Amino acid sequence: MERLTALDAGFLDAEDADRHVSLAVGAVAIIDGPAPAHDEVLAVIGERILATPRLRQVVRRHPLDLSAPRWADDPALDLAHHIRRAALPHPGTDAELFRFTAEAMESRLDRERPLWQCWVIEGLADDRWALLMKMHHCIADGISTMHMLTGLCDAGVGATYVEAIRATADEGGGAQAAATRTLNPVDWVRSAWNTASALTTGTVKTITGAIEIVDSLLRTGPASPLNGPVTTMRRYSAVRVPLAGALSVCEAFGVTLNDVALAAITDSFRAALLRRGEQPRHDSLRTLVPVSVRADDAADQTGNRVSVMLPYLPVDEPDRVEQLRSVHRRMARVKSGGQSQAGSTVVSALKLVPFALASRTIRALTALPQRGVVTLATNIPGPRDRLSMMGREVVGMLPVPPVALRLRAGVAILTYADDLVFGVTADFDALPDVDELAAGIGKAMTCLAAAARHPHPGRPGLVLIPPTDDADTPTPHLDRVQG
Template sequence: MAPERLSTLDAGFLEAEDSDRHASLAIGGVAVLEGPAPDMEALVSTIGERVQHIPRCTQVLRSHAWDLSAPEWVHDDGFDIRRHVRRTAVAQPGDDAALFRVVADLMERRLDRNRPLWECWLVEGLSDARWALVIKVHHSVADGVAASAMLAAMCDGDAVDEASSPVSDEPSRPSHRFGLPDLNPVSWLTGAWNTSLGTARTAWRLTAGAAEIAAGIVSPAPQVMTGPLTDLRRFSAARVSLTDVKAICHRFDVTINDVALAAITDSFREAMLRRDEPIRPNSLRTLVPVSLRRPDEAHLPDNRVSVMLPLLPVELADPLQRLRTVHGRLTQSKSSGQPQAGGIVVAISNRLPFALTAWTVRILTRLPQRGVVTVATNVPGPRRRVTVMGRPVLALIPIPPIAVHLRLGIAITSYVDELAFGVIGDFDAAVGADEIANGIEDGVNRLVTVTQACKRSRRLGNQLLLLTS
């Protein structure tokens, strides 16, 4: 088989990593499992067998001089599973904080490009008879959806279900039906006019979306939030009830992603208030990836994403008003053409000579980006509980990357009855990962309180109507 070339977007993550010696463009996940931990030899054997069926896990990058062609994925003739399945332990008392310190240590180290770009770490010593797997994959290999599918393939049985596939926010397209053409010339003229008008509207929408993305990147953000990276990281997590989140969604007609971003907004607002930072409407521009995958493409190992750059309403004090504003701004960003514009730019770049796109990306990733404060990416996880070597997975926590002056990143995933936020930050960031994670939990709790108060008010109103009728 001919080697598979990286797309411009896939290769762009390599360029972004090369632009900063302190950046590590790996994404990952932490699976916390019920003990006891398996024997290391048994784990190595099991993972070694399963990765044979996962694209990229036994392939290595082959680059070309002068960027004459895109890098390629080729089989690693020297593949050794023991280089990729490793073992470590947490410090006592083995609590979540100790696990998160290990995760931070693992994620700050770059993957070796002379080998397949993934690692799996067995973490022992957790309290309450638990252990963990930390899986780390370079972003050039997969986006969040594809990485989730890779993680599921390492679990027992068929761990991928319909919840693991991205759900498009776009309306379904009508199927094309073939029949006899309309011979009415008036219909021809009407159709041609409508087609031209639709094309013009689409072009304007895409142009406006591209302009919004460019303006968002160059607009300055608060200096306390962005800045250069060091070679050290901090990691933390927030875990909230998915049932509570769905109750909020049902009561206020919003999405899970709306609730998640509203809680993130709440957390950043409180952090800024504690530091007496001026809070302005443009203080929290956030990069929100949008999956361009069809449901049947979840398993494909590559990147198929576009972006939105909404301003999260950190200036609003009322939790419910923040939630509704988040919903409105995300809806506006989706309809403005931002995701479509980003997708078209990526598609066009794949048709250009790779040397041109590589050098363009190289220059852009070395410019000081100060417009975007954080990244918040949401990938649905399994609805049912999965196992690894017969051990139940108690929790799944995603791990995002940070680079190009983004000193904080947040990844969100659902698993069974829980919504988990993985927060990674630079060690020297003014706002720490723990602070943001704790603030997210507080933000969700505030929305739960508002939801319950609205339910009580509604019941009371119904009772009053019954008494007066």
Template sequence: MDQLSPLDAAFLEVEDADPHASLAIASVAVVEGPVPSHDEFLALMRSKLPVLPRARQKLVRAPLDLSTPAWQDDPSFDLTYHVRRTALPAPGGDAELCALVARIMGQRLDRDRPLWEYWVVEGLGDGRWAILAKVHHCMADGVSGTMLYDVMYGDAPPPEHAEDAPAASLLSLLGNVVRAPLDLVGGVLSLMWSLLPVRATSLYGHIGSPRLYRAVRALLPEVKEIAHAFDVTVNDVVLAAITQAYRALLVERGERPSPYSIRTMVPVSVRGDRRLDNQLSLRLAFLPVDAGTAVEALSLVHKRFTDAKRGHQAESGNALAQLARYEPFAPLAWSVRLGAMMPQRSIVTVTTNVPGPRKPLRVLGRRIVEILPYVPIAIRIRTGIAVLSYTDRLAIGITADRDSTADVDVLAEALGKAIIELLTASRRDVASMHQG
């Protein structure tokens, strides 16, 4: 049996510690019609099972957490349980689709079965339909989720098995520590410093189980245009827009946007192979919600995340995750579970940006029009934002705790306006340069 890595298992421990968390990631592929029959879609899924062994496996836990959970073939595997079908009420627009996503993602996956569901959603406007792919985070991260799209609907080769891509040896990991001790120690200290409590706001605290979901859209060429004009990255542009959105939410609630109000966790891919597991680390930094304009926020975001990269946070986090493979799992599991139960005041949101499929994909001959991402929330984090590119589109999915963030539309609308503001400013600056 293949065992989970400690990082994969940590998502299970966090979910166990937080009764209101459902730690599944998801994406919604909106597809041109006509909608296929249930048997037709089942046949497609069945044809992919031979190259996706995880789809037929369930988790088995070791007594007293003496080792990480392992994958084992499910003798009672039933594809029809995992492939489900539903329909939106009229008119089948964004509001109805987002409500469905929130309802499905607020429910936990059954631990006694393989940890995934695919939902075929009928009744979208313009004769379209959708596929909601829901996978537990212990199975995949955002990048491997994108890889699944290329396997399911493209011509990519199947994922690698664990034995085909072994983890780094303990000697090589220790060698990295010896070669760059100052970088790794500095990264660990930077991560620890970044876990100090933030200024109190209404953006973090206890959460319930129900979720809200909103989608914001942008054109990737326009976001790249902004990045080029200001000599920053696409991720900087997105984070600046997210910063302005949180600023608008704080102002709307009558709270002062402090420079130390919102620390975000940004997952960083450290993927070196094509396994369907989690291969990620993280960076932590404050979003400059005190900035009065999107352009000012962009400058500050670029500086802060450039400094975070130089601080080797991601490299140190990855080294710690790899070293955890060689430590007894029980103390790690108990530590993660205990830490998740504590009232943390360090991280206010998670913001993840994943490059999606570059080429247009088709499902049973129908073109996928767009892909909307979903990121889960837990441990007092009341909102999370996922960004996914697909061909020339950029989709931003906002997850919110329904009980505390009923005003999520303020966040979504301000995010879209911030991108427009940055695009207008970038073109104005370019025009001024040409005139000069």
């Protein structure tokens, strides 16, 4: 009998703490050609979905939550409850697809059934259709969700960008590994001392990181229209930019792809605050940045394996390139400060606490009206190669993040083939300008790519680009924003 971890069950508790929240994550695959017949979809997609045991199971909670919920096979599983079909109104543009995606993600999944849905969406422009996969966050984090979605494709799961990310992060061992590689007694003593010093330093960093996280959650930030109670309705938008342009920015400025994405998000949120008459401050955009701690060989395993970082994004800086540099410095400082290690330590420690206590603690914490964190930005490495679904090319993928914990907007970043895609979910009432928010991210990426191509002669790496406070942001479209 397999039980939910405290972290996985925590997503159920967080959902229970706010009746306006649905903690489901999603992804949309846009596919060339006419949609297949429904019987064919049920046969092919159904078989591939049910190859994942977790998608055949339901959650069974114990009275008073005295022990962790368990996964149990659903004896009455009926694919007709889960695989559904819909058609967009004419003309089937991005706007209609975004509206349907938002509405499909609003409702909570039925806990009496396996916690997933799959929507076949007909009527897209250019003779296309789409597949929306929706599942509860207690089943999977971003990486495992993407793994399951790509598993529905004809070739199954192939190479993803996660390997490249991990390869650049791998520093080739450390003091402990060095100690095991040497037999010289003097070197062994020196390595043992280095290992002990590293462990002590790591403990201090973890404690420091934990203090920073607690302070971030308890500290009341400036009043923000981006933080507050949410309704049950959502808006969704997305923008796609060339991955090559983003990588050119990485090379030109010596930053990571995540830095570039966060800088573009920073610029767009700055514009959103200015549209609301708010003066962006250095502490206006505390951002929840999930960090995967999933091993390379565990991508096919369900469940959540994440930690968190809570940096301030520099919305007070008007210059886009300076925003990028500031993001790079802040992310480096947060990474070295131990927030990610602290988050992992807390998750591990929850396993040692009686589940009833852990569950009540998580539910109480998620019910608190936190005002320190304003938004979510999560990076999901997707497939390196273009995929096909039932013999039809998957021309695009869109990530769909949830909205919860008084965060009125969330951004998911997805790499797919030669695309970098930003998906934005927002509360319906609080952010009616979600299209402008997505388009602003694309515009910032365009300007950063231009800066990488044409450095300013007086300041290496800089270029004169339009200010961020203009109001002529275009409506987003899934055609590429040219960098």
